[in-house]
Amino acid sequence: MPVAPIPVLPSTPAAGPFSCASDALTCVEITASASQAQASLPVTFGQPFKAGDWLPATQGLVAKVGSTTIPLQTDEISSHRDGSARFAVLSAQLANVQPGETRIINLYRGSKTSNTPNVPANPDWNLELEAKVYDGSGNVTGTFVAQPQAQLQNQIANGTGRRLSGPVASEYTVVAQFKNKATGAVHPHLTARLHTGLYDSGNRIRTDVVLENTRTFTSGPGNITYDLSIKRNGTVLHTQPKFTHNHHARWHKVLWTGGAQPTNRLRHHMPYFMASRITWNYDLSLKVPETVLAADAASLAKADTKPMGPAYIAPYFPSTGGRADIGPLPRWAALYLVTQDDRTRASLLANADAAGGIPVHYRDESTDQPLSIEKYPSVSVGYGSSTPTIPAATGSTIWDPDQSHQPSLAYIPYLITGDAFYQDEIMFWGSWNMAYGNPEYRNRGDGLVKWEQIRGQAWILRSISEAAHALPDNHAMKGLFRNVLAKNIDWFAANYVNNSSNSPLGAIEKPDEFGKTGPWQNDFVGIVFSRLAEAGEPKAKEVLDWFSKFNVGRLTNEANGFCAAQAPGYYWMIRDSSGKFITSWSALFSVNYPDINSAACSSMGVEGYPDDAAGYAAYIRAMLGAAANAGVANAASAYAKWKTMTPKMDAAFTTDPTWAIIPR
Template sequence: MTPTTEFPARRVLAGKAVSVIALARPQRVALVGANLITLALLSACGGGGADATMAEQVGVDAGISAAQTITKLPLQKTPPTPSPDKVIGANIITAGAVLTDFEIENEGAAQTNVPFTFGQVVAVGQLAKNEGLAARLSNGTLLRLQIDVKASHPDSSVRHVIVSGVLPTLAAGQIEKIQLVKTALQEKGGATLQDLAATGLSSNVVATVAGVRYSASLAQALVAPKPITWLSGTVANEWIVSAPLKAADGSEHPQLTASFAVRWYPGLEKQARVDVAVENAKTFKSGAYVLKYDVDVDVGGRSVYAKTGLTHYARARWHQKAWWNGAAAPAIHVRPNVSYLIASKAVSNYDLSTKPAETMLATFAKETNANTTGPMTIGPLVAYMGTTGGRGDIGPLPTWSVSYLLSLDKRARAAMMALADGSGTWSIHLRDENTGQPLRVDNEANSNVTTHSNLLKVGPLPAPRFAASPYSDDVAHQPSLAYLPYLLTGDYYYLEELQFWAAWNPLGTDPGNSGRGKGLLRWHQVRGQAWALRTLGHAAFITPDEHPLKDYFTKQLDNNLQFYYDAYVVGNPNQLGMYDGSGPNAAPIGGSPPWQDDYLTWSFGYLAELGFDKAQPIMLWKAKYPVGRMTAAGYCWIKASAYSLKIRDDDKSPVYDTFEKVYRANFSGTSISHEGGTKTHPLGLLFIDQPCASQAMADWFNASSTFIWGPRRMDGYADSTIGYPANLQPALAIAATAGVPNAQQAWSLFTTRDAKPKYQNGPQWNIIPR
């Protein structure tokens, strides 16, 4: 790298030019391979000062590769005179402001030259595309990092980057805390597929289907067209290459294909990770829907997965990761800075003071076992996704994912990753054979695609659309399976999982309901709209800028936001801020399920936090509903979390225009709905006559049931982590953050209520205002 104007002076040592950096005060300097990294104290980071001293000059051993161990050298007042071979190729990089930090935990014995790669979200405006990152270790050593920028914010600053490096040493049991510091952008360089092929790395998939042996090899895939370059640099290189499974006579299996994602650290001997994926996901290819086969996967000549009689469902896929030299695989856990992740707004503002209970984490470990993990399994999920009732997977993020963020516990992480791996099992994967990407429908050829089983003769799909699978998917109960795993790992497999789900969500209806290629989600149940919008927002937010589907998901989200903006903000169909089925082809509702409506309010607020500005006015309109149920005159907030509310006199009447009218319509009778049942006072007293949140109201409940009721206990299983007050919480938190009128009052009432959940036993709803 040629020194720039950052370097105020140059001296010639042994015939080679070496830069001299003026620092605010003496600092330690470290070598990373043939590169010198110097720490500059910036005034913004607490440094600065007029009495700058000259940094030491350090000779660099040109024989050390960028991936090898670095040396921390002490400051010297007089720099030594290096021999000529000690300065060849020397580059100096200035390290500046701290971006954030992360930790690497050693899960095994002492290790040296430990490769690591992870995904890092960056807040708006904090890292420019012409800036790089280095790692400051706990002992002050600076380590060169490779960054691969994937997604950017609207202001062109970096949003998501994949970070790679090699840690010199890691003691047994050590947790190394590392700061990410900004540097000048590093030269890319990088290896080629030809370089990889020359290493001798091999990987093969063999599947015996109906007595015929089919195989695919990494060697074949490396020469196949259209490889995807995922990582490129001097530390790590990764490619995704695909190949059909072929029989001995050269014939291809009509459904099955294989891909190999190879992450190679060229500076380290046999340090490469191979992620082998097998798919039965061709959209337009007819044939057997469910396949059963014997399979064996090897990496580096070593079998890493084998199973007799694996059942592979249609529109599904599985993958298996393994390292080239299994004995030398890095045994590490990269732990993110969760506070920074939350502050970036990539995830909601979960209450970091909540610490998951040990009993729950132990349960996670029991749920994540040999029977629930591996190809064609779904992790600790319910096989029938549409199962009613609250569950750990339903929420903005699943309870396993939130528990990991709050604890960084390996058991929660294992469960979270099992969900991400298992997401490939569901029969929702439609890959367009013509593009090689998850199916997009914003073109004439695909605009009539539907996966609804009652529309078998509609659209261009020649194959059956119903899945002969024990795993039944359902948009209305759809968990977020792959977003956080991709965010944290940067693994391409999880990115595609997120994209497959986002692409599938609009397709289960007549194409006219979804706008014939617009991807509208209006036809789902209210909760289905909320979760599908969340998934689409995730895909639009984090899909890399250069990915062929980036504009597609962004446009599909914009189509949806425009629909809700027109139907509700402009149309203003009711005064309550409640979803009422407005807009063409939208899902109609009779009564309002407030908890589902609250999901939708949170979803719009979260999309606004992700930076989709068109969601903000929709959220401001929608937030009137949860806030009004807590604070409006004539409506008692104890019933803000009711299961269902009558919202009009009959189907042809308009929605009530005040919350008082809603309250009287639902709670004026001798019997009222409560806690999933019907309650009547034994003496005929009317519930509506009892002052809100009073002892008299509590006495009314106590007289009508055997449960002991406090005066400020909300309806809907108030002390449950999955009860209706818990469901309400994210919507109120979003409203309070946005400054919605009366939202702070609503939040104050909510937080001073009786009978709160113990979120350490299930934290997926524990979102608080920012």
């Protein structure tokens, strides 16, 4: 059942579009807070690039405001297959920004340069974290303290654990243990990861304080109840009241010390963002009503966004019906992309933070990285025997995650912010998806998704591809995600494109029901493979073309006896009564719609909630738009046809653009 739409009332539009310099690659817009002037305004953000636009091996990147060049550094670069940048984390420095002032930072190719970061040997950081831990009866079992200053100094001296490095920002990931104040014993599971960004020559420090309960092989995993205080030089900066931290979960809090937190709004040039093909091409012409944005802000204010709270995410993943978190991207992510409104950004990041509380986070103690099926081909965190054994966790949570109903929760947040917390979140979800299934079913270290429901196969591949495409080239986990993605695409090519024992119409047979297919689940697979094809993944386009015989063909075979109005079917038979695959469109129609005469196609009403933004008819819109962008034959004309057959859907997309993927 589709998600109930929010009522649309007369509205005031969100912030409008802006333009880059005509000779720039792209740009971002920075608008300062109206409350204060800022002598120094550093900004760090993620930026995707079109293939071929910037070659980091031989070219630099230059930032200008007007004709003035400003400091810029580039980090965490992920490349397209041709060696050009796909994505990078950028840090720029603005000076003397007045209250409410807006500046456009234009980006250009330039000469490659090297920058020496200016980092003090002993920054005035001095954070201390104190956790008071309780047992199930509410009794204090110990007070644990983490003091990471000496470790930061050591990492600065040795150049280790550094993620960002340049004239604007140097960021170090400091992993700190909690030690019992009375005994000195290390807490076996609670760990602090502090992503420590030094700005303004280290005089101003941004610390993303991450509390993790994620260890994979340490005995006795379970929920931990504690309260927390974060201090600097003895002064309390933040307190977290007593709560229960889920097993295999994490949460975070960003703090600024040494100076005021920079206050600004950053907006990407979204037409270029979409043109980079880093995500699907959402309809930027949609005018989301002010009432929708206000309602979203009101909903967020009522949502549980405390550590371990669900925000908007459905805790019971297998729940059926239309949901705001299910789609190529969740509704809140699509709303942000088409509006870049501050309220939608708040929802986007709140739900990405909530994802940290879901017990899918397994960090390998020996590598300090998420669990790898390359290192442990026979490991399993879901079902089936696991080698090595993973200790069972104690304590219940509100969450019941599964793979067939999982949202994409951290990908867009990482792409717009470049934050390490969201980068790790992408990896944790990709790792969980690979390690969840029975090792025998997934072919152990190959991580094949063939064993899941069809929709689950789509969403697992989406998760793995997010990590494969977003992680920097030099990351220790990059090769794993790329290899598993490639092995899955190869499997699809071998078992569908080059396998005559499948449906000649291109339908995917349900693995659990002989002779049946779910057209809408086929659409999910088509949507994901369209992104893989646009990303240049080898063999992805030929796999997509095979699936598109069915996906697009449902709209283009009226002359062959199949009515397009019935394209959004729920489940169809794709074998005849003798168990053989149906070979013609007219036979497919007659088997599944025996009471309808295909000769009267033009008089039929469209199935699948054609007026709704989140029904089966909307899935087809997204599939066709994505397929057209990947170059599938007849997809663009089929999209135009389906658009005329679902005329009320465009207005519905202004309320919910989850499926509003359009041809480029």
